[in-house]
Amino acid sequence: MAAANALQISPFSSPPKPNTTSPLSLLPHCTSLRELKQIQAFTIKTHLQNDINVLTKLISFCTLNPSATLMDHAHQLFDQIPQPDIVVFNNMARGYSRSNAPLRAIVLFSDILCSGIIPDDYTFPSLLKACASSKALQEARRVFDKIVEPCVVCYNAIITGYARSSRPNEALSLFRELQAINLMPTDVTLLSVLSSCALLGALDLGRWIHEYVKIHGFDKYVKVNTTLIDMYAKCGSLDDAVSVFENMSVRDTQAWSAMVMAYATHGHGSKAISLFEEMKRVRVRPDEITFLGLLYACSHTGLVREGCEYFYSMSDKYGIIPGIKHYGCMVDLLSRAGRLDEAYKFIDALPIKPTPILWRTLLSACSSHGNVELAKRVIGQIFELDDSHGGDYVILSNLCARAGRWEDVNYLRKLMKDKGVVKVPGCSSVEVNNVVHEFFSGEGVQSVSADLHRALDKLVKELKLVGYVPDISLVCHADMEVEDKEIALRYHSEKLAIVFGLLNSPPGTKIRVVKNLRVCGDCHSAAKLISMIFDREIILRDVQRFHHFKDGKCSCGDYW
Numbered sequence: 001m002a003a004a005n006a007l008q009i010s011p012f013s014s015p016p017k018p019n020t021t022s023p024l025s026l027l028p029h030c031t032s033l034r035e036l037k038q039i040q041a042f043t044i045k046t047h048l049q050n051d052i053n054v055l056t057k058l059i060s061f062c063t064l065n066p067s068a069t070l071m072d073h074a075h076q077l078f079d080q081i082p083q084p085d086i087v088v089f090n091n092m093a094r095g096y097s098r099s100n101a102p103l104r105a106i107v108l109f110s111d112i113l114c115s116g117i118i119p120d121d122y123t124f125p126s127l128l129k130a131c132a133s134s135k136a137l138q139e140a141r142r143v144f145d146k147i148v149e150p151c152v153v154c155y156n157a158i159i160t161g162y163a164r165s166s167r168p169n170e171a172l173s174l175f176r177e178l179q180a181i182n183l184m185p186t187d188v189t190l191l192s193v194l195s196s197c198a199l200l201g202a203l204d205l206g207r208w209i210h211e212y213v214k215i216h217g218f219d220k221y222v223k224v225n226t227t228l229i230d231m232y233a234k235c236g237s238l239d240d241a242v243s244v245f246e247n248m249s250v251r252d253t254q255a256w257s258a259m260v261m262a263y264a265t266h267g268h269g270s271k272a273i274s275l276f277e278e279m280k281r282v283r284v285r286p287d288e289i290t291f292l293g294l295l296y297a298c299s300h301t302g303l304v305r306e307g308c309e310y311f312y313s314m315s316d317k318y319g320i321i322p323g324i325k326h327y328g329c330m331v332d333l334l335s336r337a338g339r340l341d342e343a344y345k346f347i348d349a350l351p352i353k354p355t356p357i358l359w360r361t362l363l364s365a366c367s368s369h370g371n372v373e374l375a376k377r378v379i380g381q382i383f384e385l386d387d388s389h390g391g392d393y394v395i396l397s398n399l400c401a402r403a404g405r406w407e408d409v410n411y412l413r414k415l416m417k418d419k420g421v422v423k424v425p426g427c428s429s430v431e432v433n434n435v436v437h438e439f440f441s442g443e444g445v446q447s448v449s450a451d452l453h454r455a456l457d458k459l460v461k462e463l464k465l466v467g468y469v470p471d472i473s474l475v476c477h478a479d480m481e482v483e484d485k486e487i488a489l490r491y492h493s494e495k496l497a498i499v500f501g502l503l504n505s506p507p508g509t510k511i512r513v514v515k516n517l518r519v520c521g522d523c524h525s526a527a528k529l530i531s532m533i534f535d536r537e538i539i540l541r542d543v544q545r546f547h548h549f550k551d552g553k554c555s556c557g558d559y560w
Helices: 001-009 023-029 035-043 052-064 068-079 084-097 104-114 121-131 135-146 152-164 170-178 188-198 202-214 220-234 238-244 253-265 269-281 287-302 304-318 322-335 341-346 356-369 371-387 388-404 406-419 450-465 482-490 493-502 521-533
Strands: 427-434 435-440 511-515 539-540 545-550
Touching: 023 035, 023 052, 023 482, 035 052, 035 068, 035 341, 052 068, 052 084, 068 084, 068 152, 084 104, 084 121, 104 121, 121 135, 121 152, 121 269, 121 287, 121 341, 135 152, 135 539, 152 170, 152 188, 170 188, 188 220, 188 253, 202 253, 202 427, 220 238, 220 253, 238 253, 253 287, 269 287, 287 304, 287 322, 304 322, 322 341, 322 356, 341 356, 341 371, 356 371, 356 493, 371 388, 427 493, 435 493, 450 482, 450 493, 450 521, 493 511, 521 539
Parallel strands: 511 539
Antiparallel strands: 427 435, 427 511, 539 545
């Protein structure tokens, strides 16, 4: 009869005798919370429910794959321990850091500090990861700064947090600090650092890290090589990206996709498509990122028919459900080609609720094609979803101004003021001697160095001698004099960054500029002439794509 009772309590067949077997031996076979609770019932029957070793093992099971219900159960178990030690807490913190409620690790940490438990080397990595996961970087940095001797895992957690939160300067600063104290980076460190270089467009630093990767054998990792491709592409060096790709001994789908995207963002649509065809020949299955690159390539080279074919083949041939970014590429594809009404209908017929970004893509195209009426309909759709984005008001305001509709312009400016909406200033950066320098649009005599100011004035005069005419239609203020409009154009961030690069780099050196917004038409025209006059290649990455200016021409073919 005793054997029968044991069989009913245990979740497994052929149970051991209750008096001789620990319930912990059942844990490796446990697959669900229900089975875990059965094991707990077994611990109660064997009078082990208060054994800290048993409770710790049960908590560890919950934190391996921490769903919300498992973490709630783990916390209940944790609360049963009268005096939990740091090992139990570390298990809890690790689980929360990987769950959907990472900040609960910080709350729990505060509780254990109050009870006098001393943290150890395994405590802080989980806390930092929890802060990074929840984007609580200020809280994460406070934790990190309290660590007397942080290990590389701690550094990885905080560096990754900064990189994922688009704060590359802080990430790179911590990487330098890690090196200064002679800690050896891991592949995780390098992935985040390379991503930070990509965000900044810091090519020289990225190349130095690439050398470090090769010297220390990290180039055996496919993910590191894939991130190198992405870094080089985003820093404007397509040749280096191609070199990394061609030298990879093993290439997975992510590596192929990164190279397709690299070609696409640099305006080489035909090469992106050719690489995709080669990818199919070697039987590497594409994923959603591959198709994102293909659609991007078609969009920026005017291949409307091909783009539509790739879009519909995603689901028809490969069973890949399009995401919001794929829909955005299709809107962009149609919009750039001037098929604005088709783009509107495409958004309106989507199987998911459109996001403001989709409508903004169409709004930008309405501005490029001068379609005021459709732009007003589109901005109505945007405002129903989000009326706090300053760029929306500015795009429509400038479009109305160019059409001479000043009543609409005044209304939009008043609306912005009433809602407290502000325009995001243009910001451009250029890397010179391993240092990234930032410039903001509107910086004039007061904030720009005298040398840079004089050089920019001189440059504009030289440009006018070879046919440059400032496009003052882009400065949409009816009450401004022509000369004031020219000055406003002159101090756009792109021009400031380019001139700084001209002044501070040897003749013949490529100038690489990164801008946070779309490059303006006037700066685009000026950059083409600058590349011709100074015999310099200028590589400008804006929010949408790369522009390679050389010999008075741009790689985009003025299709952007």
